[in-house]
Amino acid sequence: MTALVQRARMDDTLAEAVGPPPVVSLRAVTRVYPGVKPVEALAPTDLDLNPGEFFSVVGPSGCGKSTLLDVLSGLGRPTSGTVTFNGQAVDGVVPEGVGIVFQEDASFPWLTVRDNVAFGLKHSTVPADESQRRVDHALRFMGLADFAGAYPAQLSGGMRQRVCIARTLVTRPSLILLDEPFGALDQQTRLLMGDELLRLWRETGATILLITHALDEAAMLSDRVGVMSARPGRFIDMVETGWPRERDSSIVSDPRFGEITARLWSRLRAESLRAMGAQGPGGGR
Amino acid sequence: MSATADVPARTTPARRRSGSWDGLILLVLALLAWQGMHLYVGEAALASPVKTLTFLAGFLRGPVFWGHFAATLAAFGWALLIGAVGGIVIGLVLGERRFAGDVAEPILAGLYAIPKVTLYPMILLIFGLGMSAKVAFGVIHGIIPIILFTMGAVKTISPVLLRAARAMRLTRRQTALEVLVPAVLPEILTGLRIGFSLTFLGVLIGEMFASQRGLGFLIVNGINLHNVPMTTGMILVIVLFALAANGLLLWLHRRFGGPSATPEHA
Numbered sequence: 001m002t003a004l005v006q007r008a009r010m011d012d013t014l015a016e017a018v019g020p021p022p023v024v025s026l027r028a029v030t031r032v033y034p035g036v037k038p039v040e041a042l043a044p045t046d047l048d049l050n051p052g053e054f055f056s057v058v059g060p061s062g063c064g065k066s067t068l069l070d071v072l073s074g075l076g077r078p079t080s081g082t083v084t085f086n087g088q089a090v091d092g093v094v095p096e097g098v099g100i101v102f103q104e105d106a107s108f109p110w111l112t113v114r115d116n117v118a119f120g121l122k123h124s125t126v127p128a129d130e131s132q133r134r135v136d137h138a139l140r141f142m143g144l145a146d147f148a149g150a151y152p153a154q155l156s157g158g159m160r161q162r163v164c165i166a167r168t169l170v171t172r173p174s175l176i177l178l179d180e181p182f183g184a185l186d187q188q189t190r191l192l193m194g195d196e197l198l199r200l201w202r203e204t205g206a207t208i209l210l211i212t213h214a215l216d217e218a219a220m221l222s223d224r225v226g227v228m229s230a231r232p233g234r235f236i237d238m239v240e241t242g243w244p245r246e247r248d249s250s251i252v253s254d255p256r257f258g259e260i261t262a263r264l265w266s267r268l269r270a271e272s273l274r275a276m277g278a279q280g281p282g283g284g285r
Numbered sequence: 286m287s288a289t290a291d292v293p294a295r296t297t298p299a300r301r302r303s304g305s306w307d308g309l310i311l312l313v314l315a316l317l318a319w320q321g322m323h324l325y326v327g328e329a330a331l332a333s334p335v336k337t338l339t340f341l342a343g344f345l346r347g348p349v350f351w352g353h354f355a356a357t358l359a360a361f362g363w364a365l366l367i368g369a370v371g372g373i374v375i376g377l378v379l380g381e382r383r384f385a386g387d388v389a390e391p392i393l394a395g396l397y398a399i400p401k402v403t404l405y406p407m408i409l410l411i412f413g414l415g416m417s418a419k420v421a422f423g424v425i426h427g428i429i430p431i432i433l434f435t436m437g438a439v440k441t442i443s444p445v446l447l448r449a450a451r452a453m454r455l456t457r458r459q460t461a462l463e464v465l466v467p468a469v470l471p472e473i474l475t476g477l478r479i480g481f482s483l484t485f486l487g488v489l490i491g492e493m494f495a496s497q498r499g500l501g502f503l504i505v506n507g508i509n510l511h512n513v514p515m516t517t518g519m520i521l522v523i524v525l526f527a528l529a530a531n532g533l534l535l536w537l538h539r540r541f542g543g544p545s546a547t548p549e550h551a
């Protein structure tokens with residue numbers, strides 16, 4: 001009996017030392033967009049996402065954040081390096097279990113909100129009644145139940161983005177990738193959407209990678225924030241926030257929130273200036 | 286892409302009501318204009334509304350009209366079917382193959398601009414007098430706008446929709462049928478509406494110049510026999526048919542182009 005308990009403890013410490021295997025691993029991943037003047041979007045990048053963690057990426061615009069999401073998800077192939085998802089190599093195809101929400105509105109304008117959400121399960125093996133249940137749940141969870149019969153054109157940008165999130169949620173992804181999903185929203189709405197994202201993260205137990213240009217959003221939502229350099233992008237800092245799993249937007253009044261945001265900004269300031277310089281200040285013309 | 290557009294996309298009942306009033310006023314104005322025109326150009330060129338309608342009432346009861354009407358309808362139906370299916374398929378292919386599309390677009394636009402009547406002698410030499418020439422003439426009128434609109438729609442489809450399709454692991458076939466086609470449908474319907482009227486035009490011109498059957502033939506026949514009510518009456522039938530068809534297509538557009546056809550594309 002005691003031996004058994006001891007044995008279990010030993011396994012625990014062992015697991016702690018080695019850590020559970022990462023959900024996603026990037027090893028020396030680069031991405032160059034070919035062309036007359038090739039664009040080096042991603043410098044050799046290593047990244048591990050731990051199971052169940054909320055990871056955010058911040059960086060100046062054009063630094064390669066979306067490119068990172070592309071190669072990480074399998075939407076695009078890295079120019080060199082390897083990507084694995086749950087130990088399996090990712091190669092130009094989005095693996096099952098990965099859900100993606102894009103920066104642009106990707107809701108289907110010809111489908112109602114309900115049909116948009118149900119589309120996520122249209123080609124799955126999930127039985128009809130279960131699929132129905134999940135759609136209902138996702139609609140309620142994202143506050144879309146009253147708009148189930150509406151078309152995206154009748155909704156605001158924020159609501160359409162929720163439709164896209166719900167469409168991804170019904171597939172129960174274990175890894176959710178979000179590329180500046182709230183970019184177009186005003187500050188208040190963004191904070192509230194952040195709360196919903198946290199709720200979703202806790203309920204699903206999924207690993208989340210959130211790309212954002214809002215430092216406060218990253219500081220408030222994440223377990224860990226990766227700061228990217230100006231193009232070609234690579235990680236120049238990793239900030240552990242140390243927030244408890246139960247958290248919401250009220251932590252913005254925590255002094256630590258200010259510290260984290262300040263650190264992110266001090267890391268990014270020089271990079272953002274560089275990125276602006278590369279494009280010409282004020283865009284020229 | 287506006288972030289906070291809460292657009293009520295549907296027409297309100299009040300607007301629809303005022304729409305039907307507008308229609309009535311338009312009808313009265315058209316009849317008045319017709320009568321005025323008749324008084325101005327004289328009996329020999331344009332029959333009066335009353336005389337035309339009286340003639341039609343008799344003519345539509347006889348068997349002659351319906352034979353010709355059926356001939357026009359058959360030619361038009363075939364031309365439209367060939368033009369629509371061919372136009373959509375060619376448009377989808379050219380839209381997907383960017384390079385081929387870029388080469389084909391100016392050529393098609395050029396073809397679209399030339400008066401197709403100049404091709405008529407050639408069509409006649411190829412197909413001879415009769416049904417096939419009429420159909421061919423309808424097709425060459427109607428197919429180009431259908432190709433151009435379909436191609437344009439495919440080329441301008443929002444790339445994020447296709448990325449979403451890949452993110453949801455759809456096959457190529459599923460992507461084509463469930464994302465590409467519905468996404469481009471509103472614009473295809475617009476192309477079809479334009480192609481529809483041009484096909485009709487092509488078929489009628491074909492009938493007027495080289496056929497013994499159809500409404501176009503009846504118009505020319507009326508002119509040759511100095512039967513002015515016949516000519517005017519056939520024009521009226523054609524106008525009404527075109528209006529009805531256009532109304533039907535508009536309805537289809539609203540029904541299947543859906544609300545997507547309204548704010549983002551407007």
Ligand SMILES: Nc1ncnc2c1ncn2[C@@H]1O[C@H](COP(=O)(O)OP(=O)(O)O)[C@@H](O)[C@H]1O
Nearest residue numbers: 033039041060061062063064065066067068231
């Ligand atoms: N398909 C492409 N072809 C060429 N250059 C690209 C392409 N996509 C992105 N880029 C360039 O790669 C860089 C990184 O882009 P992106 O990953 O979208 O940046 P971010 O998402 O951080 O704003 C930018 O300079 C962008 O202009």
Ligand SMILES: [Mg+2]
Nearest residue numbers: 065066103179
């Ligand atoms: Mg981006």
